[in-house]
Amino acid sequence: MVFVINIQEGLIIIGGAEDKKGDKKILQEVCAHIEKESQLLVIATVATENPEEVGIEYNNIFHNMGIRNISVLDVENREDALKEENVELIEKASLIFFTGGDQLRITSILGGTPLYSCMRRKHTEGCVFVGTSAGASVMSDTMIVKGMDDESPRKCTLKMAPGLGLINGVIIDQHFAQRGRVGRLLVGVAENPEVLGIGIDEDTSIIVNKENSLRVLGSGAVYIIDGSNISDTNVSEQYQDNILSIFDVKMHVLKTGDKYDLKNRRPFV
Numbered sequence: 001m002v003f004v005i006n007i008q009e010g011l012i013i014i015g016g017a018e019d020k021k022g023d024k025k026i027l028q029e030v031c032a033h034i035e036k037e038s039q040l041l042v043i044a045t046v047a048t049e050n051p052e053e054v055g056i057e058y059n060n061i062f063h064n065m066g067i068r069n070i071s072v073l074d075v076e077n078r079e080d081a082l083k084e085e086n087v088e089l090i091e092k093a094s095l096i097f098f099t100g101g102d103q104l105r106i107t108s109i110l111g112g113t114p115l116y117s118c119m120r121r122k123h124t125e126g127c128v129f130v131g132t133s134a135g136a137s138v139m140s141d142t143m144i145v146k147g148m149d150d151e152s153p154r155k156c157t158l159k160m161a162p163g164l165g166l167i168n169g170v171i172i173d174q175h176f177a178q179r180g181r182v183g184r185l186l187v188g189v190a191e192n193p194e195v196l197g198i199g200i201d202e203d204t205s206i207i208v209n210k211e212n213s214l215r216v217l218g219s220g221a222v223y224i225i226d227g228s229n230i231s232d233t234n235v236s237e238q239y240q241d242n243i244l245s246i247f248d249v250k251m252h253v254l255k256t257g258d259k260y261d262l263k264n265r266r267p268f269v
Contacts, residue, residue: 013131013205013206014136017178025218033095040094044073049102071089087115091118095127096127101135103143111162137173147188157187157241160191169194174199178202185199186225197225213259222254
């Protein structure tokens with residue numbers, strides 16, 4: 001069976017806590033997707049409640065890595081998302097970097113605004129979008145908002161909401177092994193077996209291209225859960241605290257350099 005996932009050119013999705021002081025391999029990859037001397041990198045701090053602090057941190061990092069044109073998108077509420085100057089800033093961007101925080105802040109502030117419409121159009125035109133931590137989860141059309149960490153999966157314990165929709169047909173979870181999130185991603189796949197579950201460790205990323213494939217980069221692993229051949233599951237809204245039962249689910253574990261064909265659901269190197 002062939003699955004079609006809608007992806008445009010240029011997505012870098014990071015599981016959070018990327019190396020900012022050592023070799024910075026993931027951030028070096030981010031910088032490789034922009035012309036350092038001429039193109040504009042925009043840092044979107046929408047997810048965090050400390051936008052000034054986070055904006056300064058990433059501005060300093062990217063400046064020290066040779067990026068000459070950097071701006072911080074100052075959007076803390078929906079009124080800010082309506083401002084023409086913010087739309088104009090996104091119009092000029094060649095790469096947009098979403099920081100961590102709370103992914104629901106991103107969608108609730110941007111959703112339905114001219115700023116969000118501009119972002120969607122810019123992505124189809126080739127602007128590169130990068131997200132770390134909460135900024136990673138929000139990249140898909142459906143995102144995990146809340147679920148139990150470090151526990152066995154239970155039948156109906158996951159809260160999900162619409163994401164930005166820059167990649168469809170997947171659910172992305174971050175800080176994956178570090179916070180014990182395999183159970184909650186299994187619940188997400190059991191509830192939506194047509195989508196792929198992608199769990200990304202800290203200091204680990206996936207680089208997604210227009211050919212519907214991804215490449216892993218970083219010090220941790222990426223876990224891909226495929227529920228398309230699930231033969232039986234007890235998932236339902238009844239008896240929500242019961243342990244989830246799920247048969248014939250497939251998992252792949254990828255390390256740095258490994259690749260995955262999202263269209264045909266096959267790993268390769």
